[in-house]
Amino acid sequence: MAPGTPDTASGEDSLARWLSSRRDTDLTVLLRARPDLVVPPPATMTVLAGRARQRASVFRAADDLTTADFGVIEALSRLGATGEDVTRKALVAALRGRLTAGSVDRILDRLREHLLVWGTADSLRLVPTAVDTVPWRVGRVTGARTLDDDEIGRLLTELDDAQRGVLDTLARTSPVGRTRDAAVDTDPDRPVQKLLAAGLLHRIDDETVELPHRVGQILRGEAPFDPDTLTAPPAIEATGTVGDVNATAAGAALELLRHCGDLLTVLGDQPAPALKSGGLGVRELHRLSKSLRRSDEDTALLVEVLAAAGLVGRGVPDPEPPGDHDEFWAPTTSVDSWLASPPAHRWAVLAGAWLASPRRPWLIGQRDQNDKPVAALSEEVTHPTAARDRALLLEVLADHTGDDPARVRAAAAWRRPRWAGRLTADTVTGTIREATTLALVAHGRLSSPGKALLHGGDAEREMADVLPEPVDHILVQADLTVVAPGPLVPDLAARMELVADVESAGAATVYRIGDATVRRALDTGLGADELHALFTRHSRTPVPQSLTYLIDDVARRHGRLRAGIASSFVRADDPALLAEVLAAPVATTLALRAVAPTVAISQAPLAEVLTALRGAGFSPAGEDASGAVLDLRPRGARVVAHRARPRYTGPQPPSEDQLATLVRTLRAGDRAASAPSTASVRGDGSRGGSAATMALLQLAVGKHRSVNIGYVDAQGVATRRIVDPVSVGGGRLDAFDPAADEVRSFVLHRITSVALVD
Known part of the structure; x- marks a missing residue:
């Protein structure tokens, strides 16, 4: 075998032996980090070791690694750790000047937890497939002159078509290319020679060149990260206090709820026809935006969030709108209970739906491959990694300010370099804008409710703590405007929505009263005396005569x-x-x-x-039969709220009890595979075999001996396990199974072999 060639068989055995030597708590940690390895449950450590080396599983585990983690993997690969043991001392020496010894140890622990590295400080080994996950070429040219982004951008604009074609080809395919023009004595006017001279290509030998990593990133539009920089970008100090951030977030949350409520009212009054493809047409989106007095971009986000929360749905509303459309977008039957909930709960529903949504609302309005605008609520907005990317960017905002999206993008790319291709500038700016509208971010920082939502805390309580306390008073002005100096208590808010229209909103809400609004209140059954009492009781300023005259005048004409x-x-x-x-x-x-x-x-x-x-x-x-005034306001159209289909989000970590059972199963499987036996009997269903099986099992019961049995379950899955027989009879064996930590029953005719364990 050639030096450095990985020995797959011995490597797998080495990994299995190392796994067997680990403590149960260590095995629990790595199984939690690699949940795909336990489906279906592995029978032995050898099976687990084989799965841990499979390409798809290794690539899935590498998705969560940082640039520093990949730097250690690269160094181990260069030292030959895929085929032979490498010492920690040699690794630390190889990374000197880039990582401290303490950082190397922490990264090694992390890689061991992900089963990408195993062994002790004197015998480190690397899973061979892990080398393929490194998001740059292992063995790239190092030590050459590097260009900063501004230099690269300037040089790219000065290239002719031939030179640009060479770079584009290498950026799309492999960074290493073969050419006859790499030799030192080649004509300097050749495109490759010009690129080498400019530093946009690196020379490997007379026939091979390499595209520098950062040049390829810029050509592909990827988020920047430097493979040679293994320390995280420094955090940007916050400029505002936590109180300022939370106060602004609270105001944004109230604005969000108000606009969502208005949008639900508009859709309830006039549901929007659904496109044949299922989305919301540009014309309908513009109609909704005009009603809300918001931009199409803002309205598209509100529609997407309401749909993600199950508050807007597609179907045939009740009552059915006029027109020949098959389906409409309208509020669902869940809306009424949501509207009756406290503000903090309503916010948590919307923000939680956005955070988990597999969609990118910021794509709406952009041009697709056919040069048509991407429609709201269409399948084109769906992206399988949207939720993971969103969570990563919010994590970054805990340390970096969103006021500098470029820094956020670079920090995110350092944390997840394998995601750099999808962390585009639009992704970062669009996500920050959406998070700000949703009140998870304010002043470029993650708010306290946002942190709680991101980390699984009580986001509703956090938002309730930062929202201003509802007030029970208003300020009536002489020009027939009413100022609410904060969010109103529910009963007063409902009365004000009847008797006045919102003119402006923010920390304080300004209402406008007019003939139509007073008539609207009277139509619901309120009398003039009740309206007078409403303003007299709740206004901290004197009620102007103009308002008293307006109410009396409208009431005099109303209901005659x-x-x-x-x-x-x-x-x-x-x-x-x-x-x-x-x-x-x-x-x-x-x-x-x-x-x-x-x-x-x-x-x-x-x-x-x-x-x-x-x-x-x-x-x-x-009026009704008794002459009492009826409230005939339309309640709005509704569609049935369909239960959302569960979305597959990847293998889920098993519970603590499941992990404990899995570890016991692995231990028992190893014992069964390696246990010596004093006798072996095949239970093949024959008369002699069955009698011998019964005799051996009865002996084990009487002598309190463990047995190694081969068993085929009802699904046809064959396993081996060591059990302690308790009783035999009635065609069944009752035995204590250490893997399950309980007494189990085994059908005798499904037992294929029995052996006493020494």
Whole structure:
């Protein structure tokens, strides 16, 4: 075997022996770090060692490694650790000047936990496939002159087509290329020679050149990281206090909830037709944006978040909107309970849905491969790594400010260099913008509720702590505006939404009162006296006469005309008023017919009668059979909230109990595989074999001996295990199984072999 060639068989045996020597707690840690290794549960350490070396599993484990981790893997590879033992001393010497000895030890512990490195300080070994996971070429040219990003950018703009073509080819394929122009005596005007002279290529030999790692990254648009820099980028000190960050986040959360509530109202009043592809059309998105007085970009994010939270869905709403569309986007039946929840809970639902969403809302509006704008709620927005990328960037914001997206991008790439290709500038800026709108980030920093949400804490309680306390008073102004100096208590907020429109929102909300808003409150059954009492009781400023006159004037005209159900009826205390209605064109539209001087009836529904009369300039009020005013405000369309299909997010770490059972199973499997025996009997179903099996098992019961049995379960899976027989009879063996830590029953005819264990 050639020097440095990995010996797969001996390497696997070496890894299995090392695993067997580990403590149970150590095995628990590595099985938690590599959950894919335990599905299905491995029977022995040899099986576990084989899985740990498989390419797909190694690449999955390497996704969580940092640039420093890969630097150690590269150094081990150069020292030959894939085929022979390497000492810690040699490794530390190879990394001197790039990592301290303490850092090397911490990284080795981390790599051992991920089963990419095994062995002691005097005999370190590296899983061969781990070398392939390094996100740069192991064995690259080192020591050559390096260019900074500005130099590279300037030089790239000065290249001709031939030179740029060489670089683009190497960036798309392999960084190492073969050429006849790499020799020293080649014509200096050749493209390769010009690139070598500029430092955009490195020479390996007379026929081989290499594209520098950073040049390739810039050509591919990847996030920057330097393979030679194995220390993390320094954190950027915060400029604001935690209180400032949380206060701003609280204001953003209230804005988010207000805009989401408005959007749900708009969609409830007029559901948006769904595209044939399932998304939301550009025209419909623009309509929603205009209603909210927000940009299309902001509205697209709100729609995506509400859909992710299950508050907006696609289907046939009830009531069904007019038009020939098959499906619509509308609020779901879950909306009403969400709207009735406390603000902190409503925020946690939205922010949690965004954090876990496998979608990238910032893509909406960009051009796709067919040069068409990407639609909101379309499949084009889905990306399988969106949630992982989002969590990484938020982790980085705990140490770096989002005010400098380039620094955030570089820090994220250092932490996860294998993700550099997807950490584009748009990804970073778009994610920070979304996190700021969702109140997870403020002033470029992660807020306390954001940290709790990211790390599995009580985000709802954290948000409740930073939200301003609801107030129970308002300030009525002479110009018929009302200022709420903070979030209002629920009952007062509901009354203000009836009697006034929001004119501006923020730390304080400004409402505007007018004829239409007062009439809206009266339509719900509130009387003029109740409105006067509302402002008198809750206003910290004197109620202006202009507001008192407005309420009295609207109330005087409101309800003089009454409409009920006949299908509908219209009645008035003043016969002259009813005569005026019957003489108006609206009477013909509604087919009104007088049945008394003060009563007329119509076959039109009550809601239609009220709408038509109001459109004609009258001020009718709906009433029930007792004459009480009815609140006929539309509740909005709703679609059924379908239960979301569970999304596969990769192998999940087993529980502590499962891990303990797995470790016991591995130990028992190793004992069964290596245990010597005094006798061996095949239980093949024959008369002699069955009798011998029974005799040996009964002997084990009487002598309290352990046995090594071969067993085939109901699914046809063959295993070997060491058990302690308790009783034999009725076609079953009851035995204590150390792997399961319990007494189990085994069907005798499924036992393929039995051997006493010394």
